Amino acid sequence: MNLKTIHNVYFIGIGGIGMSAIARYFSVNGKVVAGYDKTPTPITKSLEEIGIEVSFEDAVKNIPISFLHKEKTLVVYTPAVPKNHVQLNYFKNNGYAVLKRAEVLGEITKNTFCLAVAGTHGKTTTSSILGHIMQPEKATSFLGGIAENYNSNLILGEDKVSVVEADEFDRSFLKLSPNIACVTSMDADHLDIYGENEFLQQSFRDFASKVSDTLIVAKGLPLKGLTYAVNEEADYKAYNVRIEEGKYVFDVKTPTSEIKNIAFHLPGNHNMMNALAALAIADVYGVPLEKVKRQLGSFKGVQRRFSYKIKTEDVVLIDDYAHHPTEIKAVAQSVREMYPKEKVLAVFQPHLFSRTRDFADDFAGALSLFNEVLLLDIYPARELPIKGVTSSWLLEKITINTKKLVSKEKLSDEIIKSESKIVAMLGAGDIGLLVDEVKNKLEEKHKK
Structure with a gap:
């Protein structure tokens, strides 16, 4: 799939949080973007505001005429779409290029230096923190939530470095080519897809094996990599934690150095872990710790995450x-x-x-x-x-x-x-x- 030759991109399930980030990406990169979703939402409204046509009736007549030129059209769909979806079956039966969201994200990021965040919990907040840290580095970040600093699930940068939320649902993250990645958690979930927890665990092991450079894992997870923890010995350790004026302040020991008095505004030990994971990825990539500290202090959070x-x-x-x-x-x-x-x-x-x-x-x-x-x-x-x-x-x-x-x-x-x-x-x-x-x-x- 050569994305440069594609002129039109049609999304089935365009209002999904991950789908809409990719739709935005293609739109700002000059593609003609349209799509379908079941119901209007604030996300579909925001897409319409930037010129993306969205229909809410599953009918072939709602596909814009220009998208019927199959050689120049890519169709992207989410696995949550039912198998009897009329538009999806029309595209499949008529020889269009039809890819899952994860496959398209893999195509977009495969030629970038890819920083990926996986885990059954924490990946949206961690990838959003990391995207904010990497914003001065001009990374492009595809997020699974709306980052308050940008009011968007896409932080647009250049094509050299990408930040992606690596989703375990439907084994989507196995379509990525991560260079540096972290795994925040591996609790049982999505058993409607995996059947048994062991198969979910195996998918995380498979993801870990795809990481080309460095894997970073929350301490205690059954994967080999650099570890991170709060108030426990680990390669990246947050300690001397206190609450000052409604925010966390803490110090961090890395494998090679130390940084003091990091301020972070999101409450909860789990969010401090998320911040620490993002710091570890950025540090391994080579972002100076003082710059990381500054970005952590200005991170405002993710919509619908506390x-x-x-x-x-x-x-x-x-x-x-x-x-x-x-x-x-x-x-x-x-x-x-x-x-x-x-x-x-x-x-x-x-x-x-x-x-x-x-x-x-x-x-x-x-x-x-x-x-x-x-x-x-x-x-x-x-x-x-x-x-x-x-x-x-x-x-x-x-x-x-x-x-x-x-x-x-x-x-x-x-x-x-x-x-x-x-x-x-x-x-x-x-x-x-x-x-x-x-x-x-x-x-x-x-x-x-």
């Missing part, structure tokens, strides 16, 4: 993508660290029937760390219902007393009734679309 939507004396509203028990525990730990004396309400929308089934007890344990829980129905994404796997079933397993199943329509009203000062809205489905409504209602309540 994002403060309201932060006042009366009420705090946090929006987070957490959709795995480990991630929910990390949010709980961060909230307790920042607000040790306050009551906390968690609003959770489970994502996938299979994930809810596979980790039900772990979800219940993580959600029981909060004072109150409101549970939305399971967001199905790409799945059909599984008998007996419901939010009511999960609710029964949660051990705290103050818990309730709630509809999207009544969610804001239920939150308003709560006496908790801290509200954390969690999940990877469409719960993020409800946050603004909740924000407006809470601000109204506390004006009175």
Whole structure:
């Protein structure tokens, strides 16, 4: 596939966070870009604002006429698209070049010096931190979240160096050619794809074997490479950690040197680990540590990753993508660290029937760390219902007393009734679309 000869790029699932980053990349590099998605979202709106045509009806008639010239058209699709998708089958049956998102990302980055971030948790934040660190180095970064510093999931630079989020879903990261990479975590997940945890573990080993120069791993993971840890001996060690004026300040020992008083604004031990992983990759690449320190201090975070939507004396509203028990525990730990004396309400929308089934007890344990829980129905994404796997079933397993199943329509009203000062809205489905409504209602309540 020679991307230089391609004139048109059509995306099926263009509103996906990873898909839209590549769509933006092609658009700013002079390609004609269009695509389909199921529903309008802030992401599809932002694509339309830069001149990308997006349709929301799965019909061949919605494909722009210029894209019917198959020799000059590349079709990119996400594995989440159903097999009976009309447009996708039209392209496949008529001899178009049709590639998965991961294959296209592999093609874009294979001739760059590729810095890749893998892991079942932390990869979006870590790759966003790394992209920010590498921005003065003119790297182009493809992110799985909207970096607050750039209000984008694409940090555009030059073609010499790329930063990519290496996604284990559907074994996508095996399409990459990483030069330096890190693995943040290897917890069981995506068992609807892998079947068993051992196959997921094997995919990480396969990814590690593709790294040409240096692999960096969180200490304790069963992979060989440079290690990083907080307050433990490792090749990259963060220590002397303290909280000053609402931010972390810490020192780091590297294999060859030391740097003091790094300031970092994101709460939670897991985010300090993310910052340390990004520092390690940048250090191995050769970015001076003083420059790394400066960029860490100015990093503002990633949307839907412990994002403060309201932060006042009366009420705090946090929006987070957490959709795995480990991630929910990390949010709980961060909230307790920042607000040790306050009551906390968690609003959770489970994502996938299979994930809810596979980790039900772990979800219940993580959600029981909060004072109150409101549970939305399971967001199905790409799945059909599984008998007996419901939010009511999960609710029964949660051990705290103050818990309730709630509809999207009544969610804001239920939150308003709560006496908790801290509200954390969690999940990877469409719960993020409800946050603004909740924000407006809470601000109204506390004006009175």
